[in-house]
Amino acid sequence: MNTVLAAEDVVKSFGAFTALHGVSFSLERGKTLGVVGESGSGKSTLGRIVMRLLSPDSGRVWLGGEDLLALGRSQLRAARRRIQLVPQDPRNALNPTMTVRQNLYFxxxxxxxxxxxxxxxxxxxxxxxxxxxxxxxxFPHELSGGQAQRVAISRAIANNPDVLVCDEAVSALDKSVQAQVLNTFADLQASTGVAMFFISHDLAVVEHISDDVLVLNRGRTVESGATRDVLADPQDAYTRDLLTARHLAAPS
Ligand SMILES: Nc1ncnc2c1ncn2[C@@H]1O[C@H](COP(=O)(O)OP(=O)(O)OP(=O)(O)O)[C@@H](O)[C@H]1O
Ligand SMILES: [Mg+2]
Structure with missing residues (x-):
């Protein structure tokens, strides 16, 4: 098997509120899993859990063959190099007082x-x-949004990670710039084999970039499978609503 990242039955609560009700997925080397769902559906929470920035209440996560939740401190430091975040706002990833070179050297x-x-x-x-x-x-403030995001991507791939967690990584960009940055992600994946856990509220983006898709609604998986199959023939009413909303937002 070429699975680089997998989760099984992940549950996460914040106080009395359950943000994830038992979510599972697996991601293969060189592939992209699109994670979609409306605001508050638990996408970022799942992303933070698979980076072990947040611990689940129960469930399991594997990075490579390793049980991510069982790793000790030094093993975790090594594991964290294999999974890198590309955030929505590249300014969160880049130090504004340092040049691009200094950011990358850092x-x-x-x-x-x-x-x-x-x-x-x-x-x-x-x-x-x-x-x-x-x-x-x-310096970061001298870059356009798309250029800054490219630098943030280069920073994330600096040490050849196995997985990129992209959390709304193109959502703040204009449509035309968005398409260019998506192509850069695809080129990078073709040349390096990096897998991508690609979170987006935008189905058009996910359709463009993802091999497989995981549709979350209020912390539950409502649909998953090959992107083509899921979007061509959604089995769940929620996914059909998301598709309708996309068509209303961007008539073709
Ligand atoms: N640290 C926290 N404390 C309390 N509640 C939280 C915390 N983090 C997330 N939540 C709640 O968990 C739910 C899922 O949040 P999450 O950020 O994962 O959603 P999302 O799908 O990423 O949404 P968006 O598209 O707006 O980014 C939300 O109701 C959110 O308010
Ligand atoms: Mg989010």
Whole structure:
């Protein structure tokens, strides 16, 4: 099996409120799982759990073959390098007082990458996200939203993770820029084999990028399977509503 990330029956409550009611999925190397659902359906909570930024009440999570929830502190530090976040707002990932080069060096140092490779690595990283090397001198506030997101992606892939957790990673971008950044994600995946756990409230985005889809509604899986099958023939009324909402929002 080539499963790089999997969850089984994950339950998470905040006080009396249950945000996830037993959610399962599996993600293969080189594939993208789209996670959709309206606001509050539990998408980010699931993303934080699979990065072990948050502990579930019950259930299991595997990263590679390892039981993520059973790892000790040093094993967890190693595991965290294999799963990286691309957030909605790249400004959350980038230090505003540092240039792009310094931001990327900071990440490489944190990941114990040998210093003598940094200069060439950062040029390669920018190239992988289709940014010219001139941008190494820029500060985050000098970048457009799409450029800043490309830098955040390059930072996330700096040490060849197995999985990217993308939480609304293109949601703040204009439609045309969104399409370009989605293509960059697809190119990166083709060249590196990275798997993506791609959270979005936007079905059009998920349709574009995902092999498989997991539809959440109030913390429950209402539908899952190959994107093509699920979106072509939704079995659940909630998914049909989401599709209708998309068509109303963006008539084709
Ligand atoms: N730390 C927390 N404490 C209390 N409630 C929380 C916490 N984190 C999330 N929740 C609640 O859990 C539910 C799921 O939240 P989550 O952020 O996972 O939703 P989401 O699907 O990512 O929504 P959005 O599309 O708005 O980002 C929401 O009702 C939210 O208010
Ligand atoms: Mg969210």
């Amino acid at each position: 990440q490489l140092r944190a990941q114990n990458v040998p210093r003598k490779t940094w200069a060439s690595t950062v040029e390669r990283l920018l190239d992988q996200v289709s940014l010219p090397p001139d941008y190494l001198h820029a």
